[in-house]
Amino acid sequence: MSKGSAVVIDNGAGLCKAGFGGDMDPIAVVPNSLGRSANSKRWLVADELRAADADVTSVSLRRPFDRGYLVNPDLQREVWERVLRTLLRVDPARSSLLLVEPLFNPLAAQRTTDEIVFEDLGFRSLCVADSPSLVHLYEASRRTDCQSHSQCSLVVDCGFSFTHAAPVVHNFTLNYGVRRLDLGGKALTNYLKELVSYRSVNLMEETLIIDHAKEKLCFVSLDVPRDLRVARRSGKDNPFKCTYVLPDGIEHTKGYVKDFDEARRYLSLPYESSSTDSGLKEEMSPSQHNAEKSVEQRRIDLTQNEFTLTNERFLVPEMLFRPSDLGMNQAGLAECIVRAVNACHPLLHPVLFESIILTGGSSLFPRFAERLERDLRPLVPDDYQVKITSQEDPILGVWRGGSLLASSPEFESMCITKSEYEEIGSPRCRRRFFH
Numbered sequence: 001m002s003k004g005s006a007v008v009i010d011n012g013a014g015l016c017k018a019g020f021g022g023d024m025d026p027i028a029v030v031p032n033s034l035g036r037s038a039n040s041k042r043w044l045v046a047d048e049l050r051a052a053d054a055d056v057t058s059v060s061l062r063r064p065f066d067r068g069y070l071v072n073p074d075l076q077r078e079v080w081e082r083v084l085r086t087l088l089r090v091d092p093a094r095s096s097l098l099l100v101e102p103l104f105n106p107l108a109a110q111r112t113t114d115e116i117v118f119e120d121l122g123f124r125s126l127c128v129a130d131s132p133s134l135v136h137l138y139e140a141s142r143r144t145d146c147q148s149h150s151q152c153s154l155v156v157d158c159g160f161s162f163t164h165a166a167p168v169v170h171n172f173t174l175n176y177g178v179r180r181l182d183l184g185g186k187a188l189t190n191y192l193k194e195l196v197s198y199r200s201v202n203l204m205e206e207t208l209i210i211d212h213a214k215e216k217l218c219f220v221s222l223d224v225p226r227d228l229r230v231a232r233r234s235g236k237d238n239p240f241k242c243t244y245v246l247p248d249g250i251e252h253t254k255g256y257v258k259d260f261d262e263a264r265r266y267l268s269l270p271y272e273s274s275s276t277d278s279g280l281k282e283e284m285s286p287s288q289h290n291a292e293k294s295v296e297q298r299r300i301d302l303t304q305n306e307f308t309l310t311n312e313r314f315l316v317p318e319m320l321f322r323p324s325d326l327g328m329n330q331a332g333l334a335e336c337i338v339r340a341v342n343a344c345h346p347l348l349h350p351v352l353f354e355s356i357i358l359t360g361g362s363s364l365f366p367r368f369a370e371r372l373e374r375d376l377r378p379l380v381p382d383d384y385q386v387k388i389t390s391q392e393d394p395i396l397g398v399w400r401g402g403s404l405l406a407s408s409p410e411f412e413s414m415c416i417t418k419s420e421y422e423e424i425g426s427p428r429c430r431r432r433f434f435h
Contacts, residue, residue, distance in 0.1 A: 001268050006406040007090055007123075009080070010100040010131070010399040013065035014160030014185055014361070016046065017399040018083045020090075021098065021406025026399050028087040032079055035059040035208070045082045049208070054210040056254060057247055068102050068161035068184075070109045076117050078101035084121065096125040097417055098406040100398055103130050103164060107427070114426040118418050125415035127406075128433045131157055135359045139389065140171075141404060150318060154352040155423030156337060156372075158360035158394075160185045163320060163333060165340035167352055179340040181330055183319055189214055191326075192316045200307045206246075209255045213244045213309070214316060216366045219366040221314035222271045222374065224322075225275050225417065230269070231311035239265040240313055245306045266313075267366075317365045321375060334375035353380055356388045359397040363390060 005137040012032060019026030030046035038058040048054060064076035071285050084090055097117060101110075110128075117123050132155035139153065144404040155173075157164045163181040167174040174366060174377030189211045196213075197204050221227045242265075243258040257263050331339065341352045353376075358369055369388045376386055416429040 005094065006096050006098065006411065007084070007088065007092075008100075008399060008402040008406050009083075010099045010402060011076075012100075012398075013063065013068055013159055015395065016079060016083060017396065018088060019327060019399065019403065020088075021403050021411070023403055024400065025396060026403075028083050029170055029395070030079075030083065030087070032065065032076075033061050033063045034075060034078065035061050038122070038412075044424040046079050046375055047082070047087060053253065055247075055249060056206075057249060058205050059208055061207055065161065068159075069106060069130060070112060073112045073116055077120055080116070080121065092121045092123045095123060096127065096406075096412065097123045098127045098129060098402050098411070100131055100134065101128050103166065103173070103180075104160075104175070105130070105155070110430055111426045114421060114429070116423045123418065125417045126421075127411065127415040128430075129402060129405065130166075130173050131155070131159075131359070132164070132168050132178075133171050134405065135391070135400050136168040136401070137359055137404055138173055138401035139357055152348060152351045153355040153357050154337065155357050155359060156333070156363070157398075158184065158320070158358070158362035160361070163336070163360070163362070165333075165337045167344050167348065169348070174344060177340050177343040179336045179343070181320070181323070181333060181336045183323060183328075183330065185211075185360075188218075188316050188319060188362065191319060192218070192312060195312045195315070196307055196309070197257060199312075201246075203246075203307070209246060211255075212255055215361075215364070217244065217263055217309055218313050218316050219266065220317045220321075220368045220371045224314065224318060227269075227314055228311055238310055239269055240310045242313070243306050243308050248305050298347060317362070317368070318364065321371060332375065333372060334358060334379055337372075337376060338379045350384045354385045354387045356386070358388060358390045359394045361395050363394045392403060 008019055008021050008026070010017040014032060016030055016032040017026045018026070018028045028047065031049050032046070034043045034045050034047070035049045036043045036059065037055040040055070044054060062072070062075055064070055064072045064079065070076060083091060099113070099117070101113065114126070117126050135157070136153050152169050155166045155168055157166065161184045163184055165179045167177040189207065192214050193207070193210045196210065203210055204373055227240070231238060242263040245258050246255050247253050254350060314397045319326060321332050321334070323332060337356065341349050344352065369390050373386055373388050380386055414432070418434055421429050
């Protein structure tokens with residue numbers, strides 16, 4: 001199989017990862033979106049949003065995906081054409097495509113995707129896969145010490161729109177066992193935007209900047225009530241306090257952390273035991289909050305091109321673990337995992353709890369796996385082990401599994417060809433991809 005004959009695209013709602021089957025890493029990891037700054041008439045596509053000279057201030061974003069599913073095929077076609085023609089430089093007519101689609105993708109979205117792949121782009125053949133099975137495939141290929149456990153795993157995918165807990169057995173995702181948390185990286189970014197805009201500077205239109213600040217400065221707390229008390233300290237006594245500098249459009253076009261040593265001070269805090277008190281409810285009363293906010297506003301110089309974060313750094317990822325404390329009718333991540341396991345056959349329960357794999361961008365928050373294990377352990381029977389594995393690169397884990405599949409000898413037999421699509425149509429072709 002020639003290098004250009006199998007293209008692998010992990011088409012996430014936030015990032016599009018694309019490359020060739022058999023490679024270790026994708027060639028392109030780009031935003032799956034278009035953006036335009038307030039002072040420009042030109043829309044930047046995919047990798048252009050990350051160019052060194054790109055102005056990221058007040059960027060209006062247009063995404064092909066909404067709430068985890070494809071809703072704007074024209075935008076998706078534009079992103080794919082940019083990736084294929086400019087970044088990969090591949091001829092679709094001579095290539096097969098392995099495409100990673102969302103779990104429970106609606107039939108209308110499937111038909112639209114097939115139209116883009118075969119009619120607009122003209123690919124020779126198509127194979128569709130889901131992210132949990134590919135993560136399992138990649139991790140199983142790396143496990144040599146325990147063959148029995150490599151046949152079964154629970155993949156926790158903390159994606160852009162959703163977080164899924166999906167049981168996988170023999171490379172097949174058990175759809176009846178999948179449980180979903182309607183929170184992902186997008187919701188965390190929006191929450192941080194609200195907190196920063198309410199407490200210091202209005203940045204509700206600065207999605208890309210806040211997204212970068214979230215990735216660089218947020219972390220998962222192992223003891224939320226204790227950290228909320230510590231966060232009320234003033235000045236240098238507050239180990240969570242750090243500053244993020246906004247782009248000025250002249251000397252620097254991207255935001256950055258002002259002092260990384262200051263941002264890492266929280267790592268020196270000891271964690272002896274996890275508190276059982278309610279998490280976000282410990283924050284402060286409305287009167288205390290308003291009084292502190294007025295003092296903070298007097299202290300902040302709004303003419304400065306920066307803002308300060310304190311307890312926002314751990315309150316934002318806390319959404320995934322205790323969404324009910326924010327008034328959301330959602331189970332936390334640990335409970336979501338338990339529900340996914342309990343939906344499977346009882347004989348699978350101990351193996352699944354012992355083979356939890358974390359993937360997706362939000363799992364990159366420091367202490368994510370440790371906090372999840374602390375929350376999960378009281379919910380799991382005492383005679384079961386809980387073992388959580390974090391992927392070495394959670395953003396690329398799905399794509400690497402796809403690369404393995406696309407380079408396997410049986411890949412071409414798994415695909416539907418363009419002639420089959422034209423002869424029998426999308427719905428009948430799609431029956432080959434039952435998973």
